[in-house]
Amino acid sequence: MLDFKIISTDHNARLGQITTPRGIINTPAFMPVGTNGSVKAMSPHEMKDLGAEVLLSNTYHLYLRPGHDIIRDVGGLHSFMQWSGPILTDSGGFQVFSLSPLRKIKDDGVEFRSHIDGSLHFLTPELVMEIQGALGSDIAMVFDECTPYPADREYALQSLQLTTRWAKRCLEAKNEGQALFGIVQGGMYADLRKQSADELIGLDFDGYALGGLSVGEPKELMYEMVNYSSSLLPPDKPHYLMGIGDLFDVLESVGAGIDMFDCVMPTRNARNGTLFTSLGRISIKREEFKNDAGPLDPNCSCYTCQNYSKAFLRHMYMSREILSMRLNSLHNLHFYLEFFRRMREAVSKGTFMQFRKEMTPILQNNFHEG
Amino acid sequence: MLDFKIISTDHNARLGQITTPRGIINTPAFMPVGTNGSVKAMSPHEMKDLGAEVLLSNTYHLYLRPGHDIIRDVGGLHSFMQWSGPILTDSGGFQVFSLSPLRKIKDDGVEFRSHIDGSLHFLTPELVMEIQGALGSDIAMVFDECTPYPADREYALQSLQLTTRWAKRCLEAKNEGQALFGIVQGGMYADLRKQSADELIGLDFDGYALGGLSVGEPKELMYEMVNYSSSLLPPDKPHYLMGIGDLFDVLESVGAGIDMFDCVMPTRNARNGTLFTSLGRISIKREEFKNDAGPLDPNCSCYTCQNYSKAFLRHMYMSREILSMRLNSLHNLHFYLEFFRRMREAVSKGTFMQFRKEMTPILQNNFHEG
Numbered sequence: 001m002l003d004f005k006i007i008s009t010d011h012n013a014r015l016g017q018i019t020t021p022r023g024i025i026n027t028p029a030f031m032p033v034g035t036n037g038s039v040k041a042m043s044p045h046e047m048k049d050l051g052a053e054v055l056l057s058n059t060y061h062l063y064l065r066p067g068h069d070i071i072r073d074v075g076g077l078h079s080f081m082q083w084s085g086p087i088l089t090d091s092g093g094f095q096v097f098s099l100s101p102l103r104k105i106k107d108d109g110v111e112f113r114s115h116i117d118g119s120l121h122f123l124t125p126e127l128v129m130e131i132q133g134a135l136g137s138d139i140a141m142v143f144d145e146c147t148p149y150p151a152d153r154e155y156a157l158q159s160l161q162l163t164t165r166w167a168k169r170c171l172e173a174k175n176e177g178q179a180l181f182g183i184v185q186g187g188m189y190a191d192l193r194k195q196s197a198d199e200l201i202g203l204d205f206d207g208y209a210l211g212g213l214s215v216g217e218p219k220e221l222m223y224e225m226v227n228y229s230s231s232l233l234p235p236d237k238p239h240y241l242m243g244i245g246d247l248f249d250v251l252e253s254v255g256a257g258i259d260m261f262d263c264v265m266p267t268r269n270a271r272n273g274t275l276f277t278s279l280g281r282i283s284i285k286r287e288e289f290k291n292d293a294g295p296l297d298p299n300c301s302c303y304t305c306q307n308y309s310k311a312f313l314r315h316m317y318m319s320r321e322i323l324s325m326r327l328n329s330l331h332n333l334h335f336y337l338e339f340f341r342r343m344r345e346a347v348s349k350g351t352f353m354q355f356r357k358e359m360t361p362i363l364q365n366n367f368h369e370g
Numbered sequence: 371m372l373d374f375k376i377i378s379t380d381h382n383a384r385l386g387q388i389t390t391p392r393g394i395i396n397t398p399a400f401m402p403v404g405t406n407g408s409v410k411a412m413s414p415h416e417m418k419d420l421g422a423e424v425l426l427s428n429t430y431h432l433y434l435r436p437g438h439d440i441i442r443d444v445g446g447l448h449s450f451m452q453w454s455g456p457i458l459t460d461s462g463g464f465q466v467f468s469l470s471p472l473r474k475i476k477d478d479g480v481e482f483r484s485h486i487d488g489s490l491h492f493l494t495p496e497l498v499m500e501i502q503g504a505l506g507s508d509i510a511m512v513f514d515e516c517t518p519y520p521a522d523r524e525y526a527l528q529s530l531q532l533t534t535r536w537a538k539r540c541l542e543a544k545n546e547g548q549a550l551f552g553i554v555q556g557g558m559y560a561d562l563r564k565q566s567a568d569e570l571i572g573l574d575f576d577g578y579a580l581g582g583l584s585v586g587e588p589k590e591l592m593y594e595m596v597n598y599s600s601s602l603l604p605p606d607k608p609h610y611l612m613g614i615g616d617l618f619d620v621l622e623s624v625g626a627g628i629d630m631f632d633c634v635m636p637t638r639n640a641r642n643g644t645l646f647t648s649l650g651r652i653s654i655k656r657e658e659f660k661n662d663a664g665p666l667d668p669n670c671s672c673y674t675c676q677n678y679s680k681a682f683l684r685h686m687y688m689s690r691e692i693l694s695m696r697l698n699s700l701h702n703l704h705f706y707l708e709f710f711r712r713m714r715e716a717v718s719k720g721t722f723m724q725f726r727k728e729m730t731p732i733l734q735n736n737f738h739e740g
Contacts, residue, residue, distance in 0.1 A: 074663040
């Protein structure tokens with residue numbers, strides 16, 4: 001149900017291809033996030049035109065609303081949201097951790113309250129697999145506990161062991177025709193990361209993700225964990241760094257052998273008027289753009305930059321027009337997907353280190369304040 | 371700068387064509403409203419694909435934000451909003467009347483406070499023409515006082531006379547290459563409507579609008595005024611009924627010889643989840659649609675109906691996704707533009723009366739509660 005091959009490598013960076021029945025995902029891949037079944041402000045056909053090859057959707061959100069039974073009844077998530085390419089669904093572990101006001105972790109699962117209406121729910125590994133089966137995603141994730149930061153060694157150990165037990169139960173409940181990825185936890189303890197990776201590799205998943213990162217720890221510590229943990233993963237399986245999308249971090253992580261990324265940064269920033277460009281980050285609300293007839297990014301080929309002036313984009317933003325969110329989201333997603341395309345090209349040509357060096361000042365301008 | 375010809379008539383209904391340097395407007399025409407320079411939730415390219423031939427934009431809004439100087443500086447409204455077809459701009463008379471918390475009508479103009487920031491402004495006929503010149507619209511409207519309802523005869527008389535004086539001043543300040551329409555006022559007094567029409571016709575405008583209708587008066591009174599006032603207008607000029615878009619009222623008014631309409635109904639209703647269909651009006655939030663895999667309107671060829679289920683549209687609406695507003699707006703605008711296309715077809719075939727009869731039950735289902 002999922003075939004992965006490495007096409008070429010450049011230092012530790014990998015150019016690969018994941019083949020699913022619904023299409024090929026060229027890696028390193030960026031997965032735009034369609035939390036509720038829609039990449040915010042975008043249509044699925046626009047996502048295809050932008051060159052997105054895989055979307056991520058959230059099990060937690062779709063379970064709470066509209067409910068996985070409804071999505072199964074009307075033909076599954078692909079048909080529901082009109083996206084015919086591959087979909088990866090996360091497991092809800094991170095959302096229970098980050099969104100639910102009250103959660104109780106038990107050995108059997110997690111009790112939590114809905115962030116929508118406060119109703120009480122209990123997610124177990126088996127239910128999470130049932131939900132992902134009903135959604136019919138191409139790649140499912142195991143239910144995990146996202147270890148918080150900071151966490152003492154004992155907590156991190158207990159937590160990774162719980163994640164391993166849940167991973168086993170997810171594997172037993174694996175859906176036919178659906179790939180399943182394990183999630184390495186272990187907090188910021190290298191030896192616990194190794195223990196987690198070893199336990200999961202022993203269970204044999206279709207791919208491996210790193211979880212519990214970018215949860216408040218210093219960047220250097222995160223890079224250390226990504227570099228070390230990535231080196232522990234089977235080289236013939238996809239490596240997925242969950243929830244990370246600052247392009248600095250992406251470059252560092254691709255350099256460490258990571259193949260897959262997801263993040264709401266391009267779309268969330270777009271809605272807030274923050275735009276990533278080849279000349280650095282732009283806050284479109286700035287007064288200086290009010291009569292600027294030039295495009296947002298003179299080096300960009302996206303619909304927004306080919307058609308509209310900064311003056312218009314500023315006006316749409318200031319007027320709170322929906323078109324503002326559309327044009328901004330489209331541009332930022334194009335920037336991200338183009339960045340990944342260029343990263344793949346660099347790995348293919350063996351120029352990834354040079355690419356990383358060239359991109360650093362642009363990324364500093366784009367990301368250093370955020 | 372504007373050529374109008376009648377192609378055929380059916381009773382009092384007229385099939386016509388307005389030719390502008392930027393394209394042909396087939397009448398009866400619906401003008402979608404792009405208040406701030408964007409038809410809400412839509413891109414201009416989508417509006418073109420839907421078959422819109424002319425857009426309306428608001429002088430009042432664009433004067434306050436971003437300011438007409440800015441739009442002139444960056445190349446005019448067509449370039450700013452990326453709509454290459456004809457644009458009609460209203461004069462701000464109605465917005466000053468309906469949006470400004472405090473307004474003082476003087477002989478020279480109207481003092482009012484911005485609904486955005488409370489700042490004080492003074493609009494005169496000359497300034498309104500300067501603004502519309504800066505925007506570069508294809509059809510401008512004279513600055514008028516929208517007579518409120520109810521208004522006593524003396525007020526309505528004073529008001530229409532003020533509108534005539536302002537219309538003269540607008541004509542003197544007419545922009546080269548821009549058509550200018552007069553606006554008939556007179557409240558609900560037939561003889562005052564006649565006086566207003568006569569005075570304006572004496573000034574010779576490129577087209578004539580009926581203003582001050584649908585401002586709270588009973589429907590029957592409105593129909594009476596539309597029928598009578600329309601009969602007073604020069605048959606060889608376009609007749610525009612301002613701000614009216616309930617399709618019942620549209621049918622009645624086309625039957626009375628009206629050629630042009632504008633209204634926010636399709637887009638505003640769309641954002642509130644109310645959708646017009648060939649089977650009647652649908653509130654997409656209704657529980658019964660939660661697992662309805664069928665399209666919104668089985669007889670509709672729009673992108674929304676060709677791709678998405680009612681279950682998905684309901685989910686998008688309940689999740690407050692931007693895609694909900696996009697898909698709903700697209701559908702309602704398609705419904706409106708298709709309705710106008712079919713009306714023109716009926717007039718062309720001499721079957722307008724039959725069309726009106728056939729559409730009545732559908733429109734009753736679509737509009738009777740609203």
